[in-house]
Amino acid sequence: MSRVAYVNGRYLKLSEAAVNVEDRGYQFADGIYEVIHVFDGRLIDAERHLERLARSLRELRLPAPMGAAPLLRVIAEVARRNRVREGLIYMQVTRGVARRDHAFPNPAVPPALVVTARRTPPFPASAAANAVAAITQRDQRWARCDIKTVGLTANVLAKQAAREAGAAEAIQYDADGMVTEGASSNVWIVDAAGHLRTRELSDAILPGCTRAALIGLLDGTGVTLDERAFSLAELRAAREIFVTSATSFVKPVIRLDGTAVGDGTVGPVTAALFDRFAAHVRGDGRNAR
DSSP: OOOEEEETTTTEEEETTOTTTHHHHHHHHOOOEEEEEETTETTHHHHHHHHHHHHHHHHTTTTOOOOOHHHHHHHHHHHHHOOOEEEEEEEEOOOOOOOOSSSOOSSSOEEEEEEEEEOOOOOOOOOOGGGGGEEEEEOOOOOOOTTTTSOOOOHHHHHHHHTTTTSEEEEEEESBEEEEEEESSSEEETTSSSSSEEOSSSSSSSOHHHHHHHTTTTTTTOOEEEOOOOHHHHHOSSSEEEEEOOOOOEEEEEEEEESSSSSSSOHHHHHHEEEEEEEHHOOOOOOOO
């Protein structure tokens, strides 16, 4: 079956889908994107993703291509046409097509919207099955990492460095030696004192939707979260490390820069939070379309 994309009002075969060479997303990376996990035909944490999409649009002063309700209808139709019951929805909005000039087009042009869907491997059977290695790397991204822009060159280079090192993620740190986030994920640790920590929201990190969902699931676990930055030294001394994202879920990191994290197996806090998030994905009514 041919894959289908939604491109500026039309449903097209992926092989026929195209954007104008003067689209500002191509020329300037002047656009934003979102990724939503689909499980059993349901959009996971869709409300959070659409809220973040709206926030990114506001921060870049980009007009919304349509309202939330019609966008959800487009997403559902793209998923249906691609027969995606478990996979990913990708949405990208750019400032549109205009003569190449750094300033915003004047008069304004309609924003461009692309939506695609693809199948992915099944949700991991266990935390251990989802465990990976990571490396550390100096953060070289721009100063507004809280906006989910399509300008991802530094992230691409970090991810490639991880791959070349035989790892799945690059955990980044700033000029002060404080951990920011992964190339495509938020970072969490159980520190040497046994406290669960993740960096507080700021311009330095993306406000992850899986991050927010997991925080909302902590009630009743007995786990208390400390939203506070931690250093590279604290990362390396951590009992447990894991990362979160719409594509990573709760992903344990059991090796860092070639060295075992803790005893080299998935820790108890990470395993418990993986199970809690898995239950959220598999049956929480809040995920209904």
